[in-house]
Amino acid sequence: MNQAARPKHLQHLREAMRQSGISACLVPSSDPHLSEYLPEHWQGRAWLSGFTGSAGTLLVGLDNSALFTDSRYWTQAEGELAGSGIALERLTGAAVPAYAAWLRAQGASGTLAVDGAVLGLGQTQALREALAAQGWQLRTDLDLVDTIWPERPALPAAPVYEHLPPHAATPRAAKLAELRTTLRERGATHHLISTLDDLAWLLNLRGADVEHNPVFLAHLLVDAERATLFVGENKIDTALAHALAADCVQLRPYAEAQAALRALPADGVMLIDPKRVTLGLREAVADGVRVIEALNPTVLSKSRKTPAEAGFVREAMERDGAAMAAFYAWFESALGRKQITELTVDERLTAERARQPGFVTTSFATIAGFNANGAQPHYRALPESHAVISTPTGVATNGLLLIDSGGQYLGGTTDITRVWPIGQINAAHQRDFTLVLKCLIALSRTRFPRGTLSPMLDAIARAPLWAEQLDYGHGTGHGVGYFLNVHEGPQSISKAIPVPDMAMQPGMITSIEPALYREGLWGIRLENLVLNVEVEDNREGYGPFLDFETLTLCPIDTRCIDLALLRDDERAWLNAYHAEALRRIGPHLRDGDALTRSWLQTRTQAI
Numbered sequence: 001m002n003q004a005a006r007p008k009h010l011q012h013l014r015e016a017m018r019q020s021g022i023s024a025c026l027v028p029s030s031d032p033h034l035s036e037y038l039p040e041h042w043q044g045r046a047w048l049s050g051f052t053g054s055a056g057t058l059l060v061g062l063d064n065s066a067l068f069t070d071s072r073y074w075t076q077a078e079g080e081l082a083g084s085g086i087a088l089e090r091l092t093g094a095a096v097p098a099y100a101a102w103l104r105a106q107g108a109s110g111t112l113a114v115d116g117a118v119l120g121l122g123q124t125q126a127l128r129e130a131l132a133a134q135g136w137q138l139r140t141d142l143d144l145v146d147t148i149w150p151e152r153p154a155l156p157a158a159p160v161y162e163h164l165p166p167h168a169a170t171p172r173a174a175k176l177a178e179l180r181t182t183l184r185e186r187g188a189t190h191h192l193i194s195t196l197d198d199l200a201w202l203l204n205l206r207g208a209d210v211e212h213n214p215v216f217l218a219h220l221l222v223d224a225e226r227a228t229l230f231v232g233e234n235k236i237d238t239a240l241a242h243a244l245a246a247d248c249v250q251l252r253p254y255a256e257a258q259a260a261l262r263a264l265p266a267d268g269v270m271l272i273d274p275k276r277v278t279l280g281l282r283e284a285v286a287d288g289v290r291v292i293e294a295l296n297p298t299v300l301s302k303s304r305k306t307p308a309e310a311g312f313v314r315e316a317m318e319r320d321g322a323a324m325a326a327f328y329a330w331f332e333s334a335l336g337r338k339q340i341t342e343l344t345v346d347e348r349l350t351a352e353r354a355r356q357p358g359f360v361t362t363s364f365a366t367i368a369g370f371n372a373n374g375a376q377p378h379y380r381a382l383p384e385s386h387a388v389i390s391t392p393t394g395v396a397t398n399g400l401l402l403i404d405s406g407g408q409y410l411g412g413t414t415d416i417t418r419v420w421p422i423g424q425i426n427a428a429h430q431r432d433f434t435l436v437l438k439c440l441i442a443l444s445r446t447r448f449p450r451g452t453l454s455p456m457l458d459a460i461a462r463a464p465l466w467a468e469q470l471d472y473g474h475g476t477g478h479g480v481g482y483f484l485n486v487h488e489g490p491q492s493i494s495k496a497i498p499v500p501d502m503a504m505q506p507g508m509i510t511s512i513e514p515a516l517y518r519e520g521l522w523g524i525r526l527e528n529l530v531l532n533v534e535v536e537d538n539r540e541g542y543g544p545f546l547d548f549e550t551l552t553l554c555p556i557d558t559r560c561i562d563l564a565l566l567r568d569d570e571r572a573w574l575n576a577y578h579a580e581a582l583r584r585i586g587p588h589l590r591d592g593d594a595l596t597r598s599w600l601q602t603r604t605q606a607i
Helices: 001-020 044-048 071-081 095-105 121-132 172-185 196-203 237-245 255-261 279-284 296-303 307-336 342-354 372-376 427-444 456-467 568-588 595-604
Strands: 025-028 057-061 067-069 087-090 110-111 138-141 190-193 217-221 227-231 249-253 269-272 290-293 357-362 367-370 388-391 399-405 406-410 416-422 478-479 490-491 508-512 515-518 524-525 526-532 545-550
Touching: 001 025, 001 044, 001 057, 025 044, 044 057, 057 095, 067 071, 067 095, 071 087, 095 121, 095 515, 121 138, 121 279, 172 190, 172 196, 172 217, 172 296, 190 196, 196 217, 196 227, 196 296, 217 255, 227 255, 237 249, 237 399, 249 255, 255 279, 307 342, 307 406, 307 416, 307 526, 307 568, 307 595, 342 357, 342 367, 342 399, 367 372, 372 399, 372 515, 372 524, 399 427, 399 524, 416 524, 427 456, 427 508, 427 515, 427 524, 427 526, 427 545, 427 568, 456 478, 456 490, 490 508, 568 595
Parallel strands: 025 110, 067 087, 110 138, 190 269, 227 249, 269 290
Antiparallel strands: 025 057, 057 067, 190 217, 217 227, 357 406, 367 399, 399 416, 478 490, 478 508, 508 526, 515 524, 526 545
């Protein structure tokens, strides 16, 4: 990111705004698929502002500009926006009212431009209403960023490949048949899917168009007889095209999706998800076509992992645990004897994962934050800015190292956070760590009725911190895909307002990641992935109930624990977890690797 070029970029944008009669321009972190992580082609917000976080929106007026983001990125944004003239607006609630308030503070009404091709349909109505209330107009037919970005990166061209059995346990034809049954039940003749993980899951296809996420750019239009995949030319080879054709999936160029929507029959009934389709695609639907707005059926289907998929996930967790054990064994043996930085952590941990069968790539950019850097939830070490942890003559300083990492395996997606002591830690470190551990244990042990709305579980995790008048700013848990995006819905264990789509069902995989951050000092986050499993013994007749099965396998460092703060039942949970980790990781360790085996036995000893 060329930070020095930011003022020039903003100047060119304002010139384009004046030429088009635009008073303000909204540049979201989004693409035509409403993805969380974006190909470079759609990273206009980062190109204009210099802020590289995955969540944030730039609002540019003729005289002022602001970057809106949530608490996960405040510290990062302060550093990256320094000297840019762009103000940081700290989001603590809904984004649209914050945009409206900022525009109101700028003075007279005018016209706000935003590219409708990357603006979510669900967000559009809220934005229009907020602007109308103060006399502003919304214009969505301009991509002003494109007009001033001559070196804009091209669309990614990575090939698409098939996710094959045994890991793709349900055939593509069966998934399509289930979807069509749902469409008939809802009275729909057509269904548009633009979210990349949904269509990749449905078609048992994977790609590499988005870093860390095995997805590819495409839209999918499904009707009663066929499915049309709008995808870049030459991304699918002849053999795969024939395999898709056998399941009545035809190929058309990526750019033709809107034309196909305009050509829909007038008596058609289209099901679209307003939270997962852009305004531009909705406006392309032919006049006369009735539209049903509802959750994509694939969102719920892919969130409920089958028993076969759950079995492969368990195996992936064992292999991931073996990779982490090998890394941490090396790390502790090298600590104070070798040069180790936050960058080293990423390199060595990724290399250990790459040794494991079925590993494809990382599931997100590794977060290795030492001391104060760990207090930034989405911190990322860079070659020009990172902390030294160890030197050949000792540790750089005492403190805590937070490592949040994950892998993409053919049989599942992993995401785990652990915190490790470096040198001598103090009682304050141990107290904070233990409180977060109590949060993890509390929710991990929770039993709840099937269909419980996931946000209702959030307070259970926070209770040990709330008792001490402490809290953390992000959610407690997100859904996790099956060799797909590390973040998926519909469930979210957070302070979000519950909606029916968030009901917890068997087979869902969710993270549990409570945390505590001391800005400028240290950060603590502990994260395991858990699987919703149905309780077999419905002895009281109030069921069915669900338990969480902990999937993640990696020791939790007991040196960081203040044992006086743990109850006997909490110690029992931790001892049982460590015994399970030892039992299941051990067989996957490399023959002759005595260092890792010794480390694993030491770190899983009962307390």
